[in-house]
Amino acid sequence: MAVPDGGLIPSAGFMLFPQQAKSGKERNHTMLTGEIRSQIDRIWDAFWTGGISNPLEVIEQITYLLFLRRLDELHTLEELKANRLKHPIERRIFPEGNDTKGKPYDSFRWSRFKHFEAREMFEVLGDHVFPFLRTLGGDGSTYAHHMKDARFTIPTPALLSKVVDLLDHVPMEDRDTKGDLYEYMLGKIATSGQNGQFRTPRHIIQLMVEITAPKPTDILCDPASGTCGFLVAAREYLREHHPEIFRDDSLREHFHHRLFNGFDFDNTMLRIGSMNMLLHGVENPDIKYRDSLAQDHSGEEGKFSIILANPPFAGGSVALARMGRFR
Numbered sequence: 001m002a003v004p005d006g007g008l009i010p011s012a013g014f015m016l017f018p019q020q021a022k023s024g025k026e027r028n029h030t031m032l033t034g035e036i037r038s039q040i041d042r043i044w045d046a047f048w049t050g051g052i053s054n055p056l057e058v059i060e061q062i063t064y065l066l067f068l069r070r071l072d073e074l075h076t077l078e079e080l081k082a083n084r085l086k087h088p089i090e091r092r093i094f095p096e097g098n099d100t101k102g103k104p105y106d107s108f109r110w111s112r113f114k115h116f117e118a119r120e121m122f123e124v125l126g127d128h129v130f131p132f133l134r135t136l137g138g139d140g141s142t143y144a145h146h147m148k149d150a151r152f153t154i155p156t157p158a159l160l161s162k163v164v165d166l167l168d169h170v171p172m173e174d175r176d177t178k179g180d181l182y183e184y185m186l187g188k189i190a191t192s193g194q195n196g197q198f199r200t201p202r203h204i205i206q207l208m209v210e211i212t213a214p215k216p217t218d219i220l221c222d223p224a225s226g227t228c229g230f231l232v233a234a235r236e237y238l239r240e241h242h243p244e245i246f247r248d249d250s251l252r253e254h255f256h257h258r259l260f261n262g263f264d265f266d267n268t269m270l271r272i273g274s275m276n277m278l279l280h281g282v283e284n285p286d287i288k289y290r291d292s293l294a295q296d297h298s299g300e301e302g303k304f305s306i307i308l309a310n311p312p313f314a315g316g317s318v319a320l321a322r323m324g325r326f327r
Helices: 024-030 034-049 055-085 118-134 142-149 157-168 175-190 202-212 229-241 243-247 249-257 267-279 316-326
Strands: 220-222 260-264 286-289
Touching (some): 034 157, 034 175, 055 157, 055 175, 118 157, 142 267, 202 229, 229 260, 243 249, 260 267, 267 286
């Protein structure tokens, strides 16, 4: 996340390989297999050989495609529910009919366009799907909100077709596997040595979460959220220590909609962090655009019960002066 004077600050979002983020109790069934890691590596290599060498751009394009796959899965669930109950679909993500250019909305679905010939797939995503996503209320998630300036930058039909085919074979049914896969990809960015955002060691994140020991009724905030590493770790802690959250309607609602809050002023980080939370099973965290050092926060005293963050130390005297307001 870039500070206003152009410096680079370490964010709270650094994720090491997923098995380091799990308790011993969880590792046995969530550790990524060598085969799945190899699949992710092949996707990553396909981008690099296809002409996209910026690791942030790679993860962002993968994130868009994962989101499209998720939207299709949600729409399919709504169809199955409607068929079972013998009534019309209540919540239609992909509208009926055609878009303004005459393309059927049904062709925007992952399960449809993955079978298209490469050139047709490229045309559908670039000219139809991405304009649709930018106007999407979507699945109601914070991630959908951050799609308004989404850009499709995969340069060739051949690369798109290859990446879609590779992603289609990655198992995404299990929530823990989805989260671990994304963390593994974030770990690849972290080890690229090109992005100063990804520097908070995983064991420090875990230690801070364990010291603060969040409770199901807390309201957490990371004012420099990056990829949401602190918030994901807090989610894991709550799931392990407070399983009652998922048996209580009120606590579950709080968990999905009010417990997790994060600020960043890099739109790429907002999308990546929101998707990280989404794939870890948090439906609608409040991850929003805000410069935590430059903006006034009057009226928010006492709003959050726990602040988990790696404060921005770069940026010289300007950043340090602004940090004075947090004392």
